[in-house]
Amino acid sequence: MSDTIAAIATPPGEGGIGIIRLSGPDAQSIALKIFRPARAGRLRSHRVRYGHVIGPNGAVIDEALLTFMAAPHSFTREDVVEISCHGGALPVQLTLEAALAAGARLANPGEFTMRAFLNGRIDLSQAEATLDVIRAQTSAGLAVAQAQLGGWLAREVRAARAALLEPLAYITALIDFPEEGIEPQAVAEPVAQALATVERLLAGADQGMVIRNGARVALVGRPNVGKSSLLNALLRVERAIVTPIPGTTRDTLEETANLAGVPVVLIDTAGMRASDDPVEQIGVERARSALASADLALLVFDAQQPFTAEDAAMLSATAERPTIIVWNKCDDPASAPPPAPEHPRSVAVVACSARYGHGIDHLATTIAATLLGGTLPAMGTTHLVSNPRHRAALRRAVEFLRAAQETLATNAATDLLAADLTGAANALGEITGETVGEDLLDVIFSRFCIGK
Ligand SMILES: Nc1nc2c(ncn2[C@@H]2O[C@H](COP(=O)(O)OP(=O)(O)O)[C@@H](O)[C@H]2O)c(=O)[nH]1
Ligand SMILES: [Mg+2]
Incomplete structure (x- = not known):
C-alpha cells in the first residue's frame, strides 16, 4: 500500500458538489501539484482550504475546496485529501485526470474501505x-x-x-x-x-436478514377482489390500474414498499381464472410463478361477494406457501368479515378495505411481523x-x-x-x-x- 490512489467519490451525473478523493503517502504532494490555494501556507490537517484546481497545461479546471486529513486520523488511516469542486461531469473528471497525471493511481472498487480494513481502522x-x-x-x-x-x-x-x-x-x-x-x-x-x-x-439473524434484504410478497386471488387496489393502498401511491372490469391486471407488477421497516417487494398479479384470452393465460402463468418465488402470499377475497369456486381454487393454489388471508372490501369496519376458510398454511386473517383504507396499517404490520418470524423486533433493536x-x-x-x-x-x-x-x-x-x-x-x- 505504498502508492497513492484517487477516485471520484460522488455519483455520476449533475450535482451541487463533486468530490475527488486521494489516499496514500503522496496525497498531499499530489494535491499541491494540482491545487493552487488562494493563500500561501502549508496544508493543516482537518482544515479546509479555498483555491483552484489547475490542469497539466496550467489552465484553471475549477474553483474548489480542499480538505486534508493527516494519517492516522482519516478514513483509511493514510493521508487523505478530498477536493470538492462543482458537481458536473467535466470538473470532477478533469480533476481526477490531473491527479492521475500528477502521480496517483486510479483506485479499484472499494479500495479506500479495503485500506481502512487492512490498516486496522475497521474490521x-x-x-x-x-x-x-x-x-x-x-x-x-x-x-x-x-x-x-x-x-x-x-x-x-x-x-x-x-x-x-x-x-x-x-x-x-x-x-x-x-x-x-x-x-x-x-x-x-x-x-x-x-x-x-x-x-x-x-x-x-433471520430477522436481520429480512430487514436488510427484504422479502417478496405476492398478491393473489380471483379477478376483481381488489388486489391492485391493495397494492396501491400499501404503497400509498396509485401505481396499478384499477377498474371494475375483471381481468384488468394482465401482467405481474412489482413495487417495493416499506412495511414497518421491512423492504417488501409487492407483486401484483393477474387474477387467476380459466380464460380463452391468450394474453390473460400468460398473465395467469406469470401469477403462478410469482407465487412460487414469493416468501409470503396475500390471498385476497371479496367480502361483499359470495365465496366462489374460483376462490376455493385459490386455496389449493396457495396451499404450499405461508399465506395471509385478506378479506377485502370490508368497507364498514363495524360489520364482521365472513368466517375464514380453511387453509393449511394460513398465518393470519385480516379484514380491510382498500377503497377506504380501513385495516391497511394492520395489514402492513401483519405482513412485516410474519416476514420477521412472528414478531416485530423491539423498537430500537439494531443488534441483528x-x-x-x-x-x-x-x-x-x-x-x-x-x-x-x-x-x-x-x-x-x-x-x-x-x-x-x-x-x-x-x-x-x-x-x-x-x-x-x-x-x-x-x-x-x-x-x-x-x-x-
Ligand atoms: N367497495 C370496495 N370496492 C373495492 C375495494 N377494493 C377494490 N374495489 C373495487 O373493486 C374493483 C376491482 O379492483 P381491482 O383492484 O382492480 O381488483 P383486482 O382485479 O383484484 O386487481 C374496482 O372497481 C375497485 O374499485 C374495497 O375495499 N371496497
Ligand atoms: Mg388487478
Missing part, C-alpha cells in the same frame, strides 16, 4: 456495514447497518474468538504430552460460553446479524463447537479437540476478517463502487 464486518449503510432501503435497515458499522458485532465475535484461543493453546500444549490427562472443565466452560454467544447472534456471509460463518462455528462438546463428553482426544476449536475460531475470524484469504477480500470489496 471486515464494519467494512461490509459501510456498503449496507449506502444501500439501506428503509430507516430500520439503516439503523441495523449503522450499529454494525459502530462495531458491536466485531466486539462480540472477537470476544468469543479470544475466549476460545486460551483453551486451544492449552490443548495444543497437551498434544505433545499424551500421558497427561486433559482437565475437561478448562475447555468445557469457554466452549459453552462461545456457543451461547454464537447461538444468541444467530437467533436474530444481517449478512448471509456472517450467518454462514456463525453456523459453521456452532457445528465446530458442538463437535468439541461431543469430543469432550466421549474420549476428549486432544487432537480432535484442537481441530474443533481451531475450526470454530477460524469461522469466527472470517466475520471480523482476522482469518480470511485475499481472494475472499477481493470478492467482498469488488461489490463496492469505485471511490468508496
Whole structure:
C-alpha cells in the first residue's frame, strides 16, 4: 500500500458538489501539484482550504475546496485529501485526470474501505456495514447497518474468538504430552460460553436478514377482489390500474414498499381464472410463478361477494406457501368479515378495505411481523446479524463447537479437540476478517463502487 490512489467519490451525473478523493503517502504532494490555494501556507490537517484546481497545461479546471486529513486520523488511516469542486461531469473528471497525471493511481472498487480494513481502522464486518449503510432501503435497515458499522458485532465475535484461543493453546500444549490427562472443565466452560454467544447472534439473524434484504410478497386471488387496489393502498401511491372490469391486471407488477421497516417487494398479479384470452393465460402463468418465488402470499377475497369456486381454487393454489388471508372490501369496519376458510398454511386473517383504507396499517404490520418470524423486533433493536456471509460463518462455528462438546463428553482426544476449536475460531475470524484469504477480500470489496 505504498502508492497513492484517487477516485471520484460522488455519483455520476449533475450535482451541487463533486468530490475527488486521494489516499496514500503522496496525497498531499499530489494535491499541491494540482491545487493552487488562494493563500500561501502549508496544508493543516482537518482544515479546509479555498483555491483552484489547475490542469497539466496550467489552465484553471475549477474553483474548489480542499480538505486534508493527516494519517492516522482519516478514513483509511493514510493521508487523505478530498477536493470538492462543482458537481458536473467535466470538473470532477478533469480533476481526477490531473491527479492521475500528477502521480496517483486510479483506485479499484472499494479500495479506500479495503485500506481502512487492512490498516486496522475497521474490521471486515464494519467494512461490509459501510456498503449496507449506502444501500439501506428503509430507516430500520439503516439503523441495523449503522450499529454494525459502530462495531458491536466485531466486539462480540472477537470476544468469543479470544475466549476460545486460551483453551486451544492449552490443548495444543497437551498434544505433545499424551500421558497427561486433559482437565475437561478448562475447555468445557469457554466452549459453552462461545456457543451461547454464537447461538444468541444467530437467533436474530433471520430477522436481520429480512430487514436488510427484504422479502417478496405476492398478491393473489380471483379477478376483481381488489388486489391492485391493495397494492396501491400499501404503497400509498396509485401505481396499478384499477377498474371494475375483471381481468384488468394482465401482467405481474412489482413495487417495493416499506412495511414497518421491512423492504417488501409487492407483486401484483393477474387474477387467476380459466380464460380463452391468450394474453390473460400468460398473465395467469406469470401469477403462478410469482407465487412460487414469493416468501409470503396475500390471498385476497371479496367480502361483499359470495365465496366462489374460483376462490376455493385459490386455496389449493396457495396451499404450499405461508399465506395471509385478506378479506377485502370490508368497507364498514363495524360489520364482521365472513368466517375464514380453511387453509393449511394460513398465518393470519385480516379484514380491510382498500377503497377506504380501513385495516391497511394492520395489514402492513401483519405482513412485516410474519416476514420477521412472528414478531416485530423491539423498537430500537439494531443488534441483528444481517449478512448471509456472517450467518454462514456463525453456523459453521456452532457445528465446530458442538463437535468439541461431543469430543469432550466421549474420549476428549486432544487432537480432535484442537481441530474443533481451531475450526470454530477460524469461522469466527472470517466475520471480523482476522482469518480470511485475499481472494475472499477481493470478492467482498469488488461489490463496492469505485471511490468508496
Ligand atoms: N367497495 C370496495 N370496492 C373495492 C375495494 N377494493 C377494490 N374495489 C373495487 O373493486 C374493483 C376491482 O379492483 P381491482 O383492484 O382492480 O381488483 P383486482 O382485479 O383484484 O386487481 C374496482 O372497481 C375497485 O374499485 C374495497 O375495499 N371496497
Ligand atoms: Mg388487478
